[in-house]
Amino acid sequence: MNIAARNGADIIDGKAFASALRAKVAAGVARLTAEHGITPGLAVVLVGEDPASQVYVRNKGVQTREAGMASFEHKLPAETSEADLLALIERLNADPDVHGILVQLPLPAHMDADAVINAIDPAKDVDGFHISNAGLLATGQKAMVPCTPLGCLMLLRDRLGDLAGLNAVVVGRSNIVGKPMAQLLLGDSCTVTIAHSRTKDLAGLCRGADILVAAVGRPRMIRGDWIRPGATVIDVGINRIEEDGKTRLVGDVDFEGAAAVAGAITPVPGGVGPMTIACLLANTLTACCRANGWPEPDGLAA
Numbered sequence: 510m511n512i513a514a515r516n517g518a519d520i521i522d523g524k525a526f527a528s529a530l531r532a533k534v535a536a537g538v539a540r541l542t543a544e545h546g547i548t549p550g551l552a553v554v555l556v557g558e559d560p561a562s563q564v565y566v567r568n569k570g571v572q573t574r575e576a577g578m579a580s581f582e583h584k585l586p587a588e589t590s591e592a593d594l595l596a597l598i599e600r601l602n603a604d605p606d607v608h609g610i611l612v613q614l615p616l617p618a619h620m621d622a623d624a625v626i627n628a629i630d631p632a633k634d635v636d637g638f639h640i641s642n643a644g645l646l647a648t649g650q651k652a653m654v655p656c657t658p659l660g661c662l663m664l665l666r667d668r669l670g671d672l673a674g675l676n677a678v679v680v681g682r683s684n685i686v687g688k689p690m691a692q693l694l695l696g697d698s699c700t701v702t703i704a705h706s707r708t709k710d711l712a713g714l715c716r717g718a719d720i721l722v723a724a725v726g727r728p729r730m731i732r733g734d735w736i737r738p739g740a741t742v743i744d745v746g747i748n749r750i751e752e753d754g755k756t757r758l759v760g761d762v763d764f765e766g767a768a769a770v771a772g773a774i775t776p777v778p779g780g781v782g783p784m785t786i787a788c789l790l791a792n793t794l795t796a797c798c799r800a801n802g803w804p805e806p807d808g809l810a811a
C-alpha cells in the first residue's frame with residue numbers, strides 16, 4: 510500500500526495501512542461479540558503526566574472503542590508507589606473482562622520498569638514486553654509480539670512479499686524495537702545484523718542492507734549516502750526538533766536524502782507510528798481469541 514513516489518522512492522503509507530488493519534480488527538471484534546457474546550477488553554495504565562504519553566494513551570482509548578472493544582483507563586499520579594502499581598496489575602490480571610494490559614512507558618524514575626512489565630500475565634501482555642514473550646519470540650514460538658516491530662514487519666511483507674534471503678540491518682538494540690525487530694526478520698529468513706551507535710563503519714554496513722530499519726532515537730542520523738539504491742527503509746524514529754523557529758517531527762533517517770536513493774521509505778509522521786496502536790488492537794483481539802481457545806483472524810499476528 511504505497512502513495513506517490515517522491516524523489517524516486519515509493520512512500521509507504523503507514524497511516525492508510527493502519528486504518529485498514531483497524532477495520533480488520535473491528536470486523537473480528539464484531540464477529541466475536543456476535544458469535545460468543547464476548548467483547549475484548551484492553552486496560553491501559555498511565556503513571557504520571559508526561560505530555561506525549563498522555564496523547565498516546567488518549568489515542569489508544571479512542572481507537573480501542575472505535576474498534577468495538579472495551580477500554581479501561583487507569584491514570585495514576587507520578588508519585589504512585591511501585592507496590593500500588595503492582596497491586597493494580599494483579600487486579601487486572603485476575604479480571605476476566607480484561608484481555609490485554611499495557612503500562613505506558615516511560616515510567617517515573619523511581620519505578621523498576623522490568624519488574625512492572627514482568628508482573629503482567631504474559632497471556633495479557635499485549636505490548637509483548639514480558640520476559641516470557643521475549644523468550645518465546647527469540648525461540649520462534651507463538652508469542653505476543655511488540656507492536657512497533659510487528660507493524661514494521663507487516664509493512665515490509667506488504668511491500669516486498671517474501672523476505673527470505675534479504676540482508677536486513679536493524680540500527681538500534683532496544684528491547685522494545687531493535688531486538689524483537691531482528692527476531693521477526695530472522696523468523697522471515699532474512700540475514701540480520703543488529704547495529705548500534707558503537708558499530709564500526711555503520712555507514713558501510715547500512716549500504717549492504719536490502720532492508721534498513723532505523724530505531725536509534727537520533728534525529729536524521731542515517732544519511733542518504735548510507736542507503737543502498739532500491740533498498741526499503743523503515744524509519745521508527747519519532748524525534749521532536751526545533752528548526753527554522755518551528756517544532757518539527759523527524760525520523761532517525763534523513764528523509765530527503767534517503768528518498769532520493771531508496772526504493773521505498775516510511776515517512777515520519779505517517780509511517781510506522783500509526784501502526785503501533787493498530788497492532789496493539791490486533792494483539793488485544795489475538796489475546797482474547799487465545800484466552801478462549803478460538804481461532805485467530807488471519808493476518809493479525811506474526
Ligand SMILES: Nc1nc2c(c(=O)[nH]1)N[C@@H](CN(C=O)c1ccc(C(=O)N[C@@H](CCC(=O)O)C(=O)O)cc1)CN2
Nearest residue numbers: 565612613614615636656778779780781782783785786
Ligand atoms: N507501553 C508502551 N509504551 C510506549 C510504546 C509502546 O508501544 N508501548 N511506544 C511509544 C509510544 N507510542 C505508543 O505507546 C506511540 C508512538 C507514536 C505513535 C504515532 O502514531 N506517531 C505518529 C506521530 C504522533 C505525533 O505527532 O506525536 C506518527 O509517527 O505518525 C503512536 C504510538 C513509547 N511508549
